[in-house]
Amino acid sequence: MKKTVFIFSAVTMLFSVLLFSCDEKKQETLKIYSIIHDEETEALTSLFTKKTGIPVSYLRATTGEIVNRVISEKDEPMADILLGGASSYHIQADKAGALETYESPSAKNLPSYAVSSDNTWTGFCVLTLGIGVNEKRFAEKFPGIQIPSTWEDLLNPAFKGEIVMTNPAASSTGYLFVQNQLQRLGDEKGWDYLISLSKNIGQFPDSGSAPAKLLGTGEYAIGISYLHAIAKYNAQGFGLKPVAPPQSVGDVDCIAILKNAKNLSAAKKFVDFMLSSEAQELMGLITFTIPVNPEAKSQEGSVSISELDLINYDVQKASDQKNDVLDKWSKSIK
Known part of the structure; x- marks a missing residue:
């Protein structure tokens, strides 16, 4: 069966019921709500299908859209897997009763911070916030000022x-950035910091990948982003400098099975696959993220x-x- 990829937009939100429920054969397809980007979702699902023979279809959107959708569909889920998103969002979905419990045998050697206490979600890569600098634009705009x-x-x-x-x-x-400041400084000083910083912000795009892209195209001198995104663009020759400031926040990108998933067996196999060193090395090759699996190697150039x-x-x-x-x-x- 040929894999079908659905790009998640306002239009597909309206018609996703039709896309996900056409005929009985579609029931055999593993269906994924993906928060990670299309490039890595496509690569990972293609490898999974190649290894298992299980076809995959997916919808991709921002974290807020996906998590809200997962919660609203918790009694009749239109997908089987929630792929990506920081742990706090998986906790939110779990609290709403939208996640299935699954203790993957592939999780036994993972660090404790990557596995939820009730086995509803598991981390597959480390996410760390930092500062990105377009060195060319920074030098032109701020001669004599040190890189933050x-x-x-x-x-x-x-x-x-x-x-x-x-x-x-x-x-x-x-x-995650907002929580970084509130938790390192305390509530009062944290909000003082955020309000002061907002005066320097030129744009608040909705996509988590946007700051690194906008730095890469030279539209801004400084960006707040995941360090792996900055490292990726730097490796591609965009002249970005990743900076790991003290007292930053680290989290994990997670995977979970949705409660009442129609393809539970295939969903479990996909979780096992995502926790493997092979899948995490492929993810790191594309994204420069740090694998959670201790047996997986990090991509050269990653932080x-x-x-x-x-x-x-x-x-x-x-x-x-x-x-x-x-x-x-x-x-x-x-």
Whole structure:
């Protein structure tokens, strides 16, 4: 059966019922809601189909769209797998009763931070926030000013309009950054920091991948992004410098099976596959993310965990206060 790939947009949101329920044969196809990008989703699902013979179809969108969809469909899911998204969003879906319990045998050697306590989600790669700098634009715009190396350096008034960060109401990347500041500084000082920083932000795109892309095209000098995205564009020759500031946040990109999944057996096989060193090395080859599987090798040019200074990030707290934090964000900043 030929694989069908569905690009997730406003139009496909309206017609996805038709796309996912045409005939009985479609029931044999593993259906995935994907938060990771099309390039890696296509590569991973193609390899999975090649290895297992199980056909795959997927819908891809931003974290907020996908997670809201998963929760709203929890009693009658239109897909079997939730692929990608930081752990706080999987916790949110789990709390809503939308995730299935599955203890994969492939998870036994993974670090504890990558496996949920109730086995509803499992991490497959490490995500770490940092600062990206377009070195050419930075040198032209800010001669004599040092490249920012800490979060506080981004408050320099000279940088007004030259920083791009993701909208936290739409993307897990942006929300992770907000939580990074609130948890490292405390609530009061954290909000003071975020409000001050917002005065320097030139754009709040909805997609988590946008800051790195906009840096790569030279539209901004500075971006707040996952370090792996900056490293990837740098490796492609865009002249970006990844900076790992002290007291940053690390999380994991996760995979989960949806509650009441119609293709449970195939879904379990896909989770096992995503936790394998083969799948995670393929993911790292495309994205420069750091594998969770200790047997998987990191892509040359990616930022090493040994270079990071991470806070003790409280994932549960980030999930529990998400609605309140985003409400305050919309009232205070955007």
